[in-house]
Amino acid sequence: MKPLLPATRATWTAARTLLALALVAAAYLAAGVLSLELYPVGDGLAGIWPAAGIAVAAALILGPLAAVGVLVGDFLFGLYAGWAPIPALTLAVGSVAEVLVAWLLLVRLIPIDIRLKRTRDVAGFVVMGALPGALLCIALRIGLLALLGNSYELNAENMSGLIIGFVGHSLGILVVAPVFLAWTAEPKLPRRRVEFCLLLLATAILNVIGFSVTVAAPGSAVLYTIFVAVLWAALRFGPRETALVIAITGVFATWAAGSGSGPFMLSNQNESLISLSLFLFVATATALFLAAAACERDLYLQRVVESEHAQRALIDQMAEGVVTLNVDGRLDFASQRFCMLCGKSETQLIGLRLTDLFEDAGPSTIESLPTAVLSGHDIETEVSLTVPEHGSRTLAITARCLTAADGRPTGTMAVVADITDRRRAEERSQQHLRQLAHMGRVKSLDEMAVAIAHEVAQPLTAITTYVQAALRFLQADKFQRNSVQEALDGASSQAQRASVIVARIRAFVQDRPWQPTDLLVDDLLRETARFAEPEARQHGASLALAPGRSPCRVHGDEIQLQQVLINLIRNAAEAMAEQGKSLRQIVLAAQLTGDDLVDVSVSDTGPGIEAGQREHLFEAFCTTKKNGVGIGLALCRSIVEAHGGQLWAETPATGGAIFHIVLREVRHGQLTAN
CATH class of the missing domain: 3.30.565.10 (Histidine kinase-like ATPase, C-terminal domain)
Structure with missing residues (x-):
């Protein structure tokens, strides 16, 4: 397929933009007409103005250009409501200001995520999106009408209309905008589609019951059954489904208030409107905050699980084994490497004590290890472990204490390294050093041969002299026992001296292990x-x-x-x-x-x-x-x-x-x- 030329691409972009603005204008007009049909309060006003929610949602999704569609839609609605073209255009300019202020606050000043999955996004939307724009819209409309020469006296009746307009716009933004924002950001249906259909059915049934003229009287507790669906959507699904449930509830509540049925059948229209507004504001804000908190909780748990999986993968890639012990000294985690070192599965290891594994290490060292670590001491020790089919292994254990956020000891973590090959290499190195040292001593003995010979010759010469003297004493005519005894003692002393020299030489040159x-x-x-x-x-x-x-x-x-x-x-x-x-x-x-x-x-x-x-x-x-x-x-x-x-x-x-x-x-x- 050939790529589009730049001119053709620009034409398609412009066409899509015009279509989007037309849809915004049509949706705004339809919402305004529907609100007049459901809950008219006179002078072209409605108890709830959902068109404001459509306008704000369009601005956050399409940008400030959506204000053009809002201007057209509000102008057409003004004509439909019986306003002259100039006043109708003036009212439309107020709606445009409302849209632009909401876009400026929620996109430029305090940017929010339109998925509304964070409590701070919900708070920003409620405080900065619903209230300031609606207030500015009503104030601007009054000012423009005054400039056009329409007299506007701030009497009780006009004040009531001002409050109705402000409340209607605010509730329209609060109830309707989240539906378009959340479903536009994530348009796919939820995975639990059957449960989602059951949720919508339950919402419809509960709203019929809650706002029925025959069942729910003013102040009836039946109205609160609607919160079952709200909690269901918030805890089991998310902001998208919760916003949809609130929007459906808003439609039923507005219809009930407009038709004079259900819990909002009060003495006059103003009281009914105030009761409806308080109900929708509390229900909507509570539901959105609860859904966002549930999403944050799920995200936190997901990150915890992902972190645990990442740490587990990292630990399993280590050459050393890792285990954790609870405060009772029993294993509650063992890495794959540790399982390989011990020749056991993780299931077999969980719940065991270290003394059950390292029986050859001596009970005093292993039994005291968890206690010593929990008291705040890092421990390093070596143990021997006999593994079937692998023989004896030498393991180095480094243990330290695990603590909670408040510093309270919660267990022990031990890193276990197989140092069998290292110890064998050290033994071989020691053996080579010993052999080399022995060769050095033999060479030294060779270089010292003359001095050693002279050292040994001295006692041998003395022995010869003493023995010859003893023989002469024995051969003499007069036998002198004391003289013979003295000569033999001297010979014996020199023989011992020679023996010591020879023993010293033999010990020096002997090839023997490290002692x-x-x-x-x-x-x-x-x-x-x-x-x-x-x-x-x-x-x-x-x-x-x-x-x-x-x-x-x-x-x-x-x-x-x-x-x-x-x-x-x-x-x-x-x-x-x-x-x-x-x-x-x-x-x-x-x-x-x-x-x-x-x-x-x-x-x-x-x-x-x-x-x-x-x-x-x-x-x-x-x-x-x-x-x-x-x-x-x-x-x-x-x-x-x-x-x-x-x-x-x-x-x-x-x-x-x-x-x-x-x-x-x-x-x-x-x-x-x-």
């Missing part, structure tokens, strides 16, 4: 000094312990920490030997810092560390030695970091280098963890 214990730092330094002193002496260096060492404990593996210290001592001795320093001194020290930390340092009087090498000193394969590989310091840092500490170096202004090993202090009686 962390609480260590006295002073004992660690002394044992390290005994082991490393021969090699330091071989390089012409002295190894000493600094005086005034702080008595403190650390938690770690003794052999691995000794390995770090020995590596640093050997590096210091070799560096001083290569530089040919005359003063070769290595000092081991330990002191407490302000943050419950222990600073173990190895200082020397060597050449120090160049600034360019300090940044890469602990990187793998970075070395300053001619035949070095660059693994020692990198391995030392890995060992220290595996102990939760730090290893760093500095070059003081006085020269030399200081390597610091900073570990967490373990106080007496404090619990330690791997």
Whole structure:
């Protein structure tokens, strides 16, 4: 299909606009004629003026151009009511002002949604749409008629007509406009069409009963049965259907008041009109506000459900499982991921306690978790869970308290992460580090072979000397028992010394698992000094312990920490030997810092560390030695970091280098963890 030319498109637009204005004029004229037929009050006035509602609705739907259709329709009605052309046109101008004021207030000043699904839109429509425009319309009509020379005295009769006009226009806008606005915005029939038809039928029946001359007398309670249909429409459907029910009720009520039947059969027409107006105003405002409140409630509930679905979808996409517990410590929600971790369905999990799931975790930790969380403490713990067909899993649980708007605890939310692979990777990493450390100790032993041989040779030589002396004493003519005993005691002492040296070497070089214990730092330094002193002496260096060492404990593996210290001592001795320093001194020290930390340092009087090498000193394969590989310091840092500490170096202004090993202090009686 070929697209329309611009001229053709403009012609069609103009034709549609003219047709819409013609429909507005025709609807306005028809509504005015109908109102005169239903409830005439004289002088071309009607008890209710539904044409005003059509005019305001047309302006809010079509825009201010709808005022042209209103002008034509009101002018034709004026002629129909017997007014001369000039006064009829004057009255029509007042209706146009009413329309334009309503459009200006409800579109420009306080914009509303014409679906009237919010209470603020209903309030704006009632206050700014129905009242100001009607008041301005009547006032403008009086003024224009006065300018045209028509005498208008503000007597009791004219005041009554002024009030009737204002009330009629206001009720016309209030009762009729919402029907056109709501159904134009959403023209489709409701989904519950059968119920909708039953609603309309019930509305008609209740109106016939409520406004019947034979059933409903003035002040009869039967009139209030109409509110059954109003409540039905407001709570089960919405503003569209509610506005339609009110419009139907308005037609029946106007007919009853105009025909002098039903509950509005009062002493005179003014009292009947006031009673009808109050009834329609209360019924319409109540119904519209109730329908809007019901829509807001439904929208709020829908958003809550959508938010819950979105949160559920987000939670189900998480790699961690999420559960919530009520104040009794029982599960009331479990995500899909948590169900997968436990190997159970959500139905099987709801209502269980954590102790029913994590039996291997120890009751003290799990049983106290909900209570501790509800008291305001965030909890982090690890548990083990055995799942059929999947074996044992290690789970990390992070729990925190859920609170209501007033701060009252309402339950517990726990995020459960499967850290089985992470723990296995850490174990493998620890195993690799242990193997690498073992290789480093074997290499260190190889490099210390000469010093160790000299260390072992001393007690062996002494043993030989003591044994030879004992033999000479035994071969002598005069047997000297005390001398033989002294020689054998000396040989035994040196044999024990050799045994201690060999045991120390074997423990150092042995490949064994991680064995962390609480260590006295002073004992660690002394044992390290005994082991490393021969090699330091071989390089012409002295190894000493600094005086005034702080008595403190650390938690770690003794052999691995000794390995770090020995590596640093050997590096210091070799560096001083290569530089040919005359003063070769290595000092081991330990002191407490302000943050419950222990600073173990190895200082020397060597050449120090160049600034360019300090940044890469602990990187793998970075070395300053001619035949070095660059693994020692990198391995030392890995060992220290595996102990939760730090290893760093500095070059003081006085020269030399200081390597610091900073570990967490373990106080007496404090619990330690791997």
